[in-house]
Amino acid sequence: MDNARRLFHLCFMTKRTDILIIGGGLNGATLALALASGGFTVTLIDGRPREIRADPAFDGRSYALAHASCAMLRALGLWEGLRDLAQPILDIKVSDGRAGEGPSPFVLEFDHAEIEEGPMGHMVEDRHLRPHLLDALDATPGITALSGRSVTAQSVDDRGVSVTLDDGSACRAALLIGCDGRNSGTARRAGIRYTGWSYGQTALVTAIAHGQPHNGIAHQFFMPEGPLAILPLRGNRCSIVWTESDADAARINPLPPEEYLAHLRPRFGDFLGDIALAGERFTYPLSLSLAQSMIAPRLALCGDAAHGMHPIAGQGLNAGLKDIAALAEVLTDAQRRGEDFGRSDVLERYQQWRRFDIASMALATDTFNRLFSNDNPLLRGLRDLGLGAVNALPRLRRGFIREAAGLTGDRPRLLEGRPL
Numbered sequence: 001m002d003n004a005r006r007l008f009h010l011c012f013m014t015k016r017t018d019i020l021i022i023g024g025g026l027n028g029a030t031l032a033l034a035l036a037s038g039g040f041t042v043t044l045i046d047g048r049p050r051e052i053r054a055d056p057a058f059d060g061r062s063y064a065l066a067h068a069s070c071a072m073l074r075a076l077g078l079w080e081g082l083r084d085l086a087q088p089i090l091d092i093k094v095s096d097g098r099a100g101e102g103p104s105p106f107v108l109e110f111d112h113a114e115i116e117e118g119p120m121g122h123m124v125e126d127r128h129l130r131p132h133l134l135d136a137l138d139a140t141p142g143i144t145a146l147s148g149r150s151v152t153a154q155s156v157d158d159r160g161v162s163v164t165l166d167d168g169s170a171c172r173a174a175l176l177i178g179c180d181g182r183n184s185g186t187a188r189r190a191g192i193r194y195t196g197w198s199y200g201q202t203a204l205v206t207a208i209a210h211g212q213p214h215n216g217i218a219h220q221f222f223m224p225e226g227p228l229a230i231l232p233l234r235g236n237r238c239s240i241v242w243t244e245s246d247a248d249a250a251r252i253n254p255l256p257p258e259e260y261l262a263h264l265r266p267r268f269g270d271f272l273g274d275i276a277l278a279g280e281r282f283t284y285p286l287s288l289s290l291a292q293s294m295i296a297p298r299l300a301l302c303g304d305a306a307h308g309m310h311p312i313a314g315q316g317l318n319a320g321l322k323d324i325a326a327l328a329e330v331l332t333d334a335q336r337r338g339e340d341f342g343r344s345d346v347l348e349r350y351q352q353w354r355r356f357d358i359a360s361m362a363l364a365t366d367t368f369n370r371l372f373s374n375d376n377p378l379l380r381g382l383r384d385l386g387l388g389a390v391n392a393l394p395r396l397r398r399g400f401i402r403e404a405a406g407l408t409g410d411r412p413r414l415l416e417g418r419p420l
């Protein structure tokens with residue numbers, strides 16, 4: 001492009017909104033909807049075409065969404081379309097196990113009847129959640145969703161931030177938010193580094209049909225190779241998150257269905273009757289990645305771009321939704337006070353609000369995975385004792401239930417189910 005055309009492009013072809021979000025995954029899409037509800041205009045850019053992301057076979061995960069996350073979706077007008085598809089989580093049972101031996105007798109049980117708010121959360125399938133968010137983006141005034149276009153460059157000046165897309169077009173805003181997942185290019189271009197490591201583990205994920213009803217109970221079996229989560233879905237179905245070493249997962253996942261099930265059955269057990277595959281099979285390599293800063297000049301990070309963690313506690317998306325609730329509240333309040341919402345002191349309020357919770361969650365998931373993913377007899381004895389002890393202490397158990405439901409700490413308005 002010659003200089004005159006570049007200048008023309010910059011002056012007249014640049015799309016301008018209040019806020020630019022890079023990454024239209026679950027977090028980026030929810031953030032755009034939250035910010036629009038606070039009165040901001042938003043441009044949301046995702047590298048993948050919309051029809052690929054809306055395809056039911058795009059992602060096999062189902063998410064354990066905490067009570068507070070569901071309240072936030074309700075406050076944003078998104079829960080109505082999901083409620084009848086979501087499975088309430090009424091009880092969680094945690095135990096040690098070994099393939100072929102069934103769970104150990106030391107079971108830690110979290111029953112929703114111990115809190116007043118109702119179910120601890122709901123299981124929501126990606127194939128329902130993602131298209132629902134994409135439809136909501138299309139229907140919301142103030143949001144421009146650009147799909148199939150990647151960001152290749154970004155630059156910051158005193159008054160705003162500009163990004164260049166791979167088709168040569170440009171966008172400008174007062175603030176840029178990176179929701180572009182692990183290895184975020186937004187963070188890299190801003191010079192933000194990551195701390196983290198690979199776990200050498202891969203999660204095998206699929207839906208399973210079973211003969212007996214699950215009664216809304218989620219199970220977590222700690223196997224020597226890594227945890228196996230059995231998470232209730234609508235009907236006699238569940239979603240499994242089955243952790244194996246990278247090498248074993250690569251060997252097991254492509255096996256014919258009966259051979260895959262032959263590996264799963266001794267781990268799963270027969271407490272739900274006969275099991276069969278009820279969906280496509282997916283794998284997800286597991287790692288920890290923590291951004292060393294959640295902010296930079298005129299830039300903030302949310303969701304996996306800020307913190308990718310082990311799914312052992314099913315908290316990754318819940319943590320991203322907490323980021324969104326906090327950031328949307330900080331920005332909306334700043335805007336209402338007439339402040340420049342892209343300024344560093346405003347963004348610092350967001351980082352202060354979220355940083356401790358994220359560091360504690362990352363430390364907890366990392367420690368649990370190390371403590372439980374092994375067959376060391378001493379550690380096995382200690383964790384059985386630990387599970388039994390927590391189970392015997394109702395106040396501690398109730399504290400854990402409230403934590404898992406997202407009902408603790410200084411909660412932003414959206415997580416309390418209130419509008420911005």
Ligand SMILES: Cc1cc2nc3c(=O)[nH]c(=O)nc-3n(C[C@H](O)[C@H](O)[C@H](O)COP(=O)(O)OP(=O)(O)OC[C@H]3O[C@@H](n4cnc5c(N)ncnc54)[C@H](O)[C@@H]3O)c2cc1C
Pocket residue numbers: 022023024025026027028045046047048061062063064065149150151152179180181182185203205241284302303304305311314315316317318319320
């Ligand atoms: C097996 C497994 C089970 C899980 N279960 C749970 C659970 O039960 N509960 C829970 O709370 N969490 C769970 N999680 C965590 C949860 O899945 C993630 O935290 C969440 O999906 C992250 O979403 P995101 O939008 O931040 O990132 P991503 O999903 O990675 O989205 C990033 C988006 O950015 C786009 N992008 C990237 N680069 C560019 C670019 N340059 N330009 C434009 N677009 C770009 C990508 O196309 C993508 O759409 C689980 C995770 C795993 C692996």
